Amino acid sequence: MGKGDVKLLGTWPSPYVMRVKIALNLKSVDYEYQEDNLESKSELLLKSNPVYKKIPILLHGGKPICESLIIVQYIDEAWSGIGPSILPSDPYDRAVARFWAAYIDDEFYPARAVNRIVVANGEEAKAAAVKELKDALVLLEEAFLKISGEGKPFFGGDKIGYLDIALGSLLGWLTVTEKTFNVKLFEEATTPRLVSWVDSFCKHPAVKDELPDTHKLSEYAHNVVYPHLKEVAAAAAN
Amino acid sequence: MGKGDVKLLGTWPSPFVTRVKIALKLKSVDYEYQEENLGSKSELLIKSNPVYKKIPVLLHGGKPICESLIIVQYIDEAWTDIGSSILPCDPYDRAVARFWAAYVDDKIFPTIRGLGMAKGEEAKAAVVKELKDGLVLLEEAFLKSSGKVKPFFGGDEIGYLDIAFGSFLAWLKVTEKYFHIKLLEEATTPRLVSWADSFCKHPAVKDEMPNTHKLFEYAQNVVFPMIRAAAAAAK
Numbered sequence: 001m002g003k004g005d006v007k008l009l010g011t012w013p014s015p016y017v018m019r020v021k022i023a024l025n026l027k028s029v030d031y032e033y034q035e036d037n038l039e040s041k042s043e044l045l046l047k048s049n050p051v052y053k054k055i056p057i058l059l060h061g062g063k064p065i066c067e068s069l070i071i072v073q074y075i076d077e078a079w080s081g082i083g084p085s086i087l088p089s090d091p092y093d094r095a096v097a098r099f100w101a102a103y104i105d106d107e108f109y110p111a112r113a114v115n116r117i118v119v120a121n122g123e124e125a126k127a128a129a130v131k132e133l134k135d136a137l138v139l140l141e142e143a144f145l146k147i148s149g150e151g152k153p154f155f156g157g158d159k160i161g162y163l164d165i166a167l168g169s170l171l172g173w174l175t176v177t178e179k180t181f182n183v184k185l186f187e188e189a190t191t192p193r194l195v196s197w198v199d200s201f202c203k204h205p206a207v208k209d210e211l212p213d214t215h216k217l218s219e220y221a222h223n224v225v226y227p228h229l230k231e232v233a234a235a236a237a238n
Numbered sequence: 239m240g241k242g243d244v245k246l247l248g249t250w251p252s253p254f255v256t257r258v259k260i261a262l263k264l265k266s267v268d269y270e271y272q273e274e275n276l277g278s279k280s281e282l283l284i285k286s287n288p289v290y291k292k293i294p295v296l297l298h299g300g301k302p303i304c305e306s307l308i309i310v311q312y313i314d315e316a317w318t319d320i321g322s323s324i325l326p327c328d329p330y331d332r333a334v335a336r337f338w339a340a341y342v343d344d345k346i347f348p349t350i351r352g353l354g355m356a357k358g359e360e361a362k363a364a365v366v367k368e369l370k371d372g373l374v375l376l377e378e379a380f381l382k383s384s385g386k387v388k389p390f391f392g393g394d395e396i397g398y399l400d401i402a403f404g405s406f407l408a409w410l411k412v413t414e415k416y417f418h419i420k421l422l423e424e425a426t427t428p429r430l431v432s433w434a435d436s437f438c439k440h441p442a443v444k445d446e447m448p449n450t451h452k453l454f455e456y457a458q459n460v461v462f463p464m465i466r467a468a469a470a471a472a473k
Contacts, residue, residue, distance in 0.1 A: 051341065051375060060330070063330055065330070065333045065337075066337055067336075067337055067340060070333050070336045070337055070340070071333070073332075073333070073336070074329055074330070074332070074333040077329035077332065078329040078330075091312055091315035091316040092298070092301055092303070092312070092316075094311075094312070094315065095303045095308050095309070095311070095312040098305075098308045098311070099303075099304055099305055099308055102305060102308065103289060139289065
């Protein structure tokens, strides 16, 4: 299938778009990437995702697939004969991977990892929000211990899988959080397995070229994302 | 495998629990059901779902699976050789089914709750419109996936999206009655009206849905007052 057959609509800061890129890399899929502008969304974006008008959108043979984790599962299934399996093969392991990926999207990011910290008023509230985030990481450390098996580098075991992609795509933004609020999130004392996982993940061939420039991301956070979050919080409080 | 091997923790009014019951019925799985009291959760529930402490929880050989749609997919995969497939076979159709199931959870269900929280006629009317617009989107999705010929989102047989959305039908009926509104109507969602009828009559569904009368009383006496109290407290 030619490159023209697979197209990804995305934006460079989005961790959700990064998930799709990693999955496509794992399956050695050639694709065309279109950088979209969220201030001025393309016709193709609006037509392909009329319900949410959001990225990422994968177009395969012109047919759109939306929602990053749904896209990753689609890639795993559509190219199932090629490269490694992204989801585990055992039904129970699959359920566990899906559970923690959903936890990451519903509870962890952006809720705890960004939103609550940014809009917290005062040092005490900020400290409480940071503690909540670190507690969530300890939960993920415990999950890692249960899921990956003795001495394995990834949630997926020897190879990266669904849950590695779900969490790993957030690392750039977590680094921005660390720098902005002067906190250490992944620490030897509390999350030793995740500390080595971060290193292994970032070095993986399907990942290393997709890592965002954290300096650029930090500027974007300060100029666009954080002010927007504060604005929304202020409007909701009125 | 004996009945003791599969256990479902749930509460009778929960549409999320209904999803799991329907999936288990479709796969002819024998299981033990434990009714939970959310005011006083069992040790087993708290131990099995420490992250959320919520139902449904499916225990298979003692191992817990949580989150209703994840449980339904698990049932489809663990009992893959029995009965019909719950998820479609084609990867694209699977992605579409997952998209709309997530839409039901992210947009439809919270809007019903939002209706309970809305203060005043204008606010209520706005939420009703949002809900009805959402249902029209599902009507259009139905037409795309099943056309004018098939009875279910899944085609000839009920599937993932039928279960994800259909499990809410009792609550939709209760909501219509409580707020004196019509949500699924011939004028706006004709295919969904006939789908709802076919779904509720399906052998894997008809004994699993909560009694609408009992549910209405529960909504009237417990749920909607609780939502209103939460809305008032949030001020």
